[in-house]
Amino acid sequence: MNYLIRSFFERDTVQVARELLGKVMVRRFGDAVCCARIVETESYTSDDPACHAFRGKTKRNASLFGPVGHAYVYLSYGLHWCLNVVARKPSMSAGGVLIRALEPMSGIEFFRNNRPWVKYSDLMNGPGKVTKALMIDRSYDGYDLIANNELTFMDSDIPNNYEVQTTTRIGINKAIDQPWRFLLIKSN
DNA sequence: CACCCGATTATCT
DNA sequence: GATAATCGGGTGT
Numbered sequence: 001m002n003y004l005i006r007s008f009f010e011r012d013t014v015q016v017a018r019e020l021l022g023k024v025m026v027r028r029f030g031d032a033v034c035c036a037r038i039v040e041t042e043s044y045t046s047d048d049p050a051c052h053a054f055r056g057k058t059k060r061n062a063s064l065f066g067p068v069g070h071a072y073v074y075l076s077y078g079l080h081w082c083l084n085v086v087a088r089k090p091s092m093s094a095g096g097v098l099i100r101a102l103e104p105m106s107g108i109e110f111f112r113n114n115r116p117w118v119k120y121s122d123l124m125n126g127p128g129k130v131t132k133a134l135m136i137d138r139s140y141d142g143y144d145l146i147a148n149n150e151l152t153f154m155d156s157d158i159p160n161n162y163e164v165q166t167t168t169r170i171g172i173n174k175a176i177d178q179p180w181r182f183l184l185i186k187s188n
Numbered sequence: 189c190a191c192c193c194g195a196t197t198a199t200c201t
Numbered sequence: 202g203a204t205a206a207t208c209g210g211g212t213g214t
Contacts, residue, residue, distance in 0.1 A: 058210075060211090076194070076195060078206080079206065100195085171194085173194090
């Protein structure tokens with residue numbers, strides 16, 4: 001397995017969101033290497049009213065305008081951190097892919113560290129849960145996910161028994177008809 | 189500077 | 202399936 005390179009993220013944001021399905025999120029806690037498959041993403045770009053960057057650059061969303069392959073981390077509902085990876089073609093001013101859900105593969109005991117009581121199936125099946133399990137907070141906003149190995153992506157093929165689903169995005173009230181949400185579902 | 193509300197989750201029933 | 206929790210940005214006074 002190889003790490004994803006920066007040019008992977010320097011393409012159309014929707015395409016990156018789709019192709020990120022099945023890739024592996026790698027999280028290192030000290031010497032421990034923990035992996036989780038990406039199973040749900042959403043695309044947000046600066047020409048999209050639902051995107052934080054739609055109304056221009058602010059202190060909060062500045063990372064979305066920064067180099068691709070870096071993280072954009074923001075607080076949702078005053079409670080939860082959400083992890084995005086900056087991705088866009090060069091002609092687009094800002095854009096990112098929201099990592100909405102992961103499926104734990106290895107190092108699960110580390111992912112459970114914060115919340116040992118949660119069911120396996122509730123561990124990373126939501127954007128706020130993803131950041132809890134990965135122990136991501138505001139300090140990772142702007143973090144380079146390509147140049148570092150504490151948190152990064154590995155290339156991987158989608159296993160045979162999974163299928164890709166495309167739906168409209170959820171939890172938003174603007175541009176709600178765009179099919180920019182991508183899921184990986186076990187088909188057996 | 190006050191007010192409003194959201195790319196959600198946990199914890200009830 | 203309803204609702205409380207909780208806070209920083211955006212917007213407009």
